[in-house]
Amino acid sequence: MPPLLIKSVWKDHDLVDIFINEHYFQKIAKSISLDEVPKNTRVIDGAEKAIIPPFYNAHTHAAMTLLRGYADDMSLFKWLSEYIWPLEAKLTREDVYWGSRLAILEMIKSGTVFFSDMYWNREETIRAVIEMGVRATIGVTFAENLMSPKSIEDNFDFLEKNAACHERIQLAVMPHAVYTVGDVLWRRCAETAQRLGLVLHTHLAETTEEVENCIQKTGKTPVQYLDSLGVLNQNVVLAHAIHLTPEDIDILQKRDVTLVHNPSSNMKLSSGKMNISALMKAGIPIALGTDGASSNNNLDMREEMKFAALLAKVDGGPELLSADEVFHMATVQGSRAYQVNAGLIEEGKLADAILLDLNNERLIPNHHLVSNWVYAADARCIDKVICHGQILMENKSVENEIEILERVKKFAAKN
Amino acid sequence: MPPLLIKSVWKDHDLVDIFINEHYFQKIAKSISLDEVPKNTRVIDGAEKAIIPPFYNAHTHAAMTLLRGYADDMSLFKWLSEYIWPLEAKLTREDVYWGSRLAILEMIKSGTVFFSDMYWNREETIRAVIEMGVRATIGVTFAENLMSPKSIEDNFDFLEKNAACHERIQLAVMPHAVYTVGDVLWRRCAETAQRLGLVLHTHLAETTEEVENCIQKTGKTPVQYLDSLGVLNQNVVLAHAIHLTPEDIDILQKRDVTLVHNPSSNMKLSSGKMNISALMKAGIPIALGTDGASSNNNLDMREEMKFAALLAKVDGGPELLSADEVFHMATVQGSRAYQVNAGLIEEGKLADAILLDLNNERLIPNHHLVSNWVYAADARCIDKVICHGQILMENKSVENEIEILERVKKFAAKN
Numbered sequence: 001m002p003p004l005l006i007k008s009v010w011k012d013h014d015l016v017d018i019f020i021n022e023h024y025f026q027k028i029a030k031s032i033s034l035d036e037v038p039k040n041t042r043v044i045d046g047a048e049k050a051i052i053p054p055f056y057n058a059h060t061h062a063a064m065t066l067l068r069g070y071a072d073d074m075s076l077f078k079w080l081s082e083y084i085w086p087l088e089a090k091l092t093r094e095d096v097y098w099g100s101r102l103a104i105l106e107m108i109k110s111g112t113v114f115f116s117d118m119y120w121n122r123e124e125t126i127r128a129v130i131e132m133g134v135r136a137t138i139g140v141t142f143a144e145n146l147m148s149p150k151s152i153e154d155n156f157d158f159l160e161k162n163a164a165c166h167e168r169i170q171l172a173v174m175p176h177a178v179y180t181v182g183d184v185l186w187r188r189c190a191e192t193a194q195r196l197g198l199v200l201h202t203h204l205a206e207t208t209e210e211v212e213n214c215i216q217k218t219g220k221t222p223v224q225y226l227d228s229l230g231v232l233n234q235n236v237v238l239a240h241a242i243h244l245t246p247e248d249i250d251i252l253q254k255r256d257v258t259l260v261h262n263p264s265s266n267m268k269l270s271s272g273k274m275n276i277s278a279l280m281k282a283g284i285p286i287a288l289g290t291d292g293a294s295s296n297n298n299l300d301m302r303e304e305m306k307f308a309a310l311l312a313k314v315d316g317g318p319e320l321l322s323a324d325e326v327f328h329m330a331t332v333q334g335s336r337a338y339q340v341n342a343g344l345i346e347e348g349k350l351a352d353a354i355l356l357d358l359n360n361e362r363l364i365p366n367h368h369l370v371s372n373w374v375y376a377a378d379a380r381c382i383d384k385v386i387c388h389g390q391i392l393m394e395n396k397s398v399e400n401e402i403e404i405l406e407r408v409k410k411f412a413a414k415n
Numbered sequence: 416m417p418p419l420l421i422k423s424v425w426k427d428h429d430l431v432d433i434f435i436n437e438h439y440f441q442k443i444a445k446s447i448s449l450d451e452v453p454k455n456t457r458v459i460d461g462a463e464k465a466i467i468p469p470f471y472n473a474h475t476h477a478a479m480t481l482l483r484g485y486a487d488d489m490s491l492f493k494w495l496s497e498y499i500w501p502l503e504a505k506l507t508r509e510d511v512y513w514g515s516r517l518a519i520l521e522m523i524k525s526g527t528v529f530f531s532d533m534y535w536n537r538e539e540t541i542r543a544v545i546e547m548g549v550r551a552t553i554g555v556t557f558a559e560n561l562m563s564p565k566s567i568e569d570n571f572d573f574l575e576k577n578a579a580c581h582e583r584i585q586l587a588v589m590p591h592a593v594y595t596v597g598d599v600l601w602r603r604c605a606e607t608a609q610r611l612g613l614v615l616h617t618h619l620a621e622t623t624e625e626v627e628n629c630i631q632k633t634g635k636t637p638v639q640y641l642d643s644l645g646v647l648n649q650n651v652v653l654a655h656a657i658h659l660t661p662e663d664i665d666i667l668q669k670r671d672v673t674l675v676h677n678p679s680s681n682m683k684l685s686s687g688k689m690n691i692s693a694l695m696k697a698g699i700p701i702a703l704g705t706d707g708a709s710s711n712n713n714l715d716m717r718e719e720m721k722f723a724a725l726l727a728k729v730d731g732g733p734e735l736l737s738a739d740e741v742f743h744m745a746t747v748q749g750s751r752a753y754q755v756n757a758g759l760i761e762e763g764k765l766a767d768a769i770l771l772d773l774n775n776e777r778l779i780p781n782h783h784l785v786s787n788w789v790y791a792a793d794a795r796c797i798d799k800v801i802c803h804g805q806i807l808m809e810n811k812s813v814e815n816e817i818e819i820l821e822r823v824k825k826f827a828a829k830n
Contacts, residue, residue: 069790070780070783073733073736073738074734075734079733264721267725268724268725270730270733273729297786297791298777303718309488310679313683313685314681314685315685318488318494322487322488359817364820365480365826365827366827367482368484372483372712375484375683376713378715378718378793379795405779
């Protein structure tokens with residue numbers, strides 16, 4: 001992988017040169033001459049381009065791309081029990097591998113270089129991530145309703161042996177939810193995550209039903225229940241976090257957890273609306289996620305930013321969640337939550353970036369680039385996607401694209 | 416413009432051949448041989464493509480693309496009075512022409528072949544529509560707060576002389592709103608539209624403020640007020656229609672008007688949510704519109720479909736507004752409302768179509784094409800756009816694209 005020198009590219013309101021070496025932004029300056037960089041450096045013309053941070057998708061289930069459009073427009077219970085679970089039960093390891101590759105292909109093409117994944121057959125997703133050049137936090141998923149005691153032990157074994165997984169991959173401990181994991185296992189998950197320095201990620205307070213059942217069973221809301229078990233701390237990332245009491249919000253703030261907003265999925269499944277206003281007032285960090293493709297039905301973080309901003313405004317007023325704020329959620333907050341030293345185009349940060357084509361009609365006129373990116377753009381505006389100092393997409397194409405599409409079409413034909 | 420023969424393209428669940436001649440779908444059959452069609456027919460390979468109806472954007476302000484991203488994330492009043500109106504006051508006819516062309520470019524690239532436009536300097540938008548090959552209903556706009564008595568008379572004069580405007584263009588009478596047009600002018604607009612057989616289109620019940628002011632002034636809701644003036648009938652198309660009483664809904668149903676849903680704009684400006692559930696129960700036809708690019712901030716009807724469906728579901732349950740229903744709004748209902756004999760791929764309909772690329776990753780797996788189109792796709796999935804029997808986009812490009820972009824960039828640089 002040769003070093004990269006991007007010449008004369010727009011960064012915020014300036015034209016700069018950017019030198020990328022050994023996976024990092026090594027130098028950003030008004031002008032960097034060819035004499036300063038190694039001979040094998042690839043020079044990229046930044047004319048009519050802008051460089052911005054790419055997306056960090058803070059909650060998804062990658063291989064569920066296989067179920068895209070398989071069942072829509074129905075109640076959560078019917079959707080899961082009659083369609084999603086029966087088809088998932090038939091998924092082979094190979095299916096998960098190709099579903100993960102399809103997801104990564106889709107993410108790269110829409111400017112996402114990192115995702116946090118909660119699914120089964122994690123080895124297959126790890127293989128896909130390594131091969132395709134993106135970053136990921138891969139979940140070791142726990143759900144007592146679906147797993148034997150032996151496979152739970154295998155999970156912990158896997159965590160102990162693979163905590164330092166790969167330079168672009170971290171593992172995370174992912175108990176599925178308060179209704180699928182019991183006290184004892186929750187405590188053990190939390191202890192393991194803390195000891196190994198890993199993120200703990202779960203679904204929380206996604207539906208009113210979940211909250212009511214938790215109160216009935218434990219006398220506590222999901223947040224208060226997890227807090228009573230000692231689970232919550234700054235390495236915890238909670239997806240959804242829709243149905244919260246003011247006391248819950250106080251606890252989340254004190255424990256310094258990060259939340260993940262998944263507006264498309266929450267809207268499509270009619271789960272409810274995250275209380276952005278109260279959470280922002282409390283200063284609780286919020287990242288952004290697409291959730292899985294079967295409840296979204298894509299993994300397009302640009303579209304997700306627009307959904308987040310507009311959903312906040314519809315009830316909360318037009319000033320709530322500005323373009324800049326939601327862009328921050330989708331970039332800085334996502335990478336920070338998962339301990340990736342990225343999310344900004346700055347010297348010393350990992351070299352992840354999007355080059356935007358300023359000649360795409362959606363970015364014209366260019367009164368405010370971030371507004372255009374959040375509210376007006378689409379993936380056609382992306383000229384190049386860079387992750388870990390390597391170009392993953394250019395000329396609209398990604399390596400081995402056709403093979404991935406053909407394999408997934410075969411999957412669809414047999415199901 | 417030669418006839419077109421599209422060979423072996425997916426239509427619904429069948430592979431068909433489609434012959435397009437003299438602006439219409441002339442024949443759709445399992446197989447059409449080259450002997451059956453004129454020698455100058457252009458043959459298009461439909462392999463790995465699906466043909467679907469394109470979009471009919473039922474409410475927009477095309478030239479407001481010039482104001483894309485100029486002001487966001489603020490209250491409606493501040494947005495209009497401090498930003499939008501002062502910049503609009505500076506727009507020249509030439510600006511409106513290039514702004515309209517940018518809008519049409521953006522619409523073609525995202526699969527829209529028709530739009531209903533309410534703006535100023537209509538001659539410029541008409542010129543842009545004729546040159547670029549799309550269809551439009553062009554508004555003759557009335558707003559007493561902004562117009563001299565002379566320009567109002569000029570408007571009526573223009574309507575009388577140009578009622579039969581162009582084979583791809585119809586005029587419509589467009590009084591701006593109940594708060595900008597008085598009784599006498601409302602009655603005259605309605606009489607003129609009826610006599611000339613034109614659509615009457617207006618903004619209605621967009622904000623609670625509008626409704627409260629109307630009640631204070633007239634003792635009636637906006638719907639009841641317009642009904643008392645005899646304005647409402649089956650040739651009336653009302654944009655927004657958010658804040659309605661049950662009595663309003665009864666009246667709209669009886670008068671057989673069509674409504675236009677603009678979910679992105681309504682969310683972004685925090686105007687409120689259309690009551691899709693009640694309106695669908697009442698059987699009132701609803702079309703879909705993007706509104707102007709300064710409150711959206713794009714003209715992407717695919718994205719608008721997803722916003723419509725997900726906004727309906729978030730409060731109304733996951734079954735409300737299915738993918739097929741929202742696709743019907745964006746195609747059949749939009750063309751029907753504006754009296755365009757299109758919106759379906761059927762013999763005898765005007766030849767408007769999108770060819771979708773079934774090898775785009777967003778359309779894979781193809782469990783349900785309409786679901787993929789509504790929830791997962793983006794404009795990259797579009798292979799060709801056809802309007803009035805002519806190909807307006809292929810190989811991702813539209814005629815004179817670069818000139819349009821350069822002209823609008825110059826506009827942005829001076830403002």
